[in-house]
Amino acid sequence: MSIELIVVGAGVIGLTCAWRAASAGHDVVVLDPAPGSGASWVAGGMLAPVTEAWPGEETLLELGLAAVAAWPAFAEELGAAAGRPAGLRTEGTVVVATGSGDRAELDGLADHLARLGRAVDRLSGRELRRLEPGLGPDVRGGLSVPGDLAVDNRQLLDALQHAAARAGARFVGATVRAVLDDGSQVTGLRTDEGELGAERVLVCAGAHSAGLHPALAGLVRPVKGEVLRLGHRAGALPPPTRTVRALVDGRPVYAVPRDGGLVLGATQYETGFDTEVTVGGVRDLLRDAERVLPGVAEYALLETAAGLRPGSPDNLPLIGPVGPDGLLVATGHHRNGMLLAPVTADAVLDLLAGGSAPAPTDPRRLRRSECT
């Protein structure tokens, strides 16, 4: 018997797509040996299109702005469907600079955003400390970006698993080895527990997606990120209310508030499928975080972890058909998986209903550029 839709991977993208597809009446099976783990579990949970913006990535900024606007309604709907909170935090973000080179870089970001009609408030160090008293004296200036939000990624993953199961999605704890086809049409999957037939397969396997079918080769690569979780201790300064992003002598660091503490991130390296946490990574994150928020020295170091962001060649996600009929992908979200989950699932639902893939995120854009 052939399953109508198999979703490969139960990270934030796979779970969101599975929930939405099952709610829309599709027969959905989700394959993952450890749902809600991997990069989605490690993530900081920023929903930050503006403070992740880079000149030249305007399409990603537009997509991210649409996604962050969709988040409050998405979180409310998910919370109701799951019977538990989705974990959205709406306190906003400040991005701060220490040295003069860091200030110049943030001024450049503010100028870039102003040219795009997205002016952000520039604040002095004193103004920033009025907003976030935990910021240290090395913070010389920065930007207030109230529209960049955050989500408790672990609450989110829990809510998504419950919502998907309640909507009728079935979870199978097998590891997928390959997507199978007959030359023109998907036929199913080979897993560590045998073969499964499927009419359509949606690959949401993050950094591992590229190895599952020849049509996906080279479309996604692993981009390692180390992340720390800190617990507030009695007597220590409280965590900031907002997400604090910082440049410290050119190095980026962020602190995302969580109940009872902070998530600190993140390093970024391209070292293949390596999820070992390094001494240097932990040292850099703690040193830079302490320059910005000196109180963290009194916190407990609760957890160190590394995740693999799924990087795509142009930093835009891949959402749409690729290769044989019936093979769809939703991957390549790089640093923005949490942010882009709602709009990704909307695009997938549209595809399942017979719609076409939006051009900027259509995976075939990359295959086409290889041919020219």
Ligand code: GLY
């Ligand atoms: N979105 C933040 C990161 O990937 O580290």
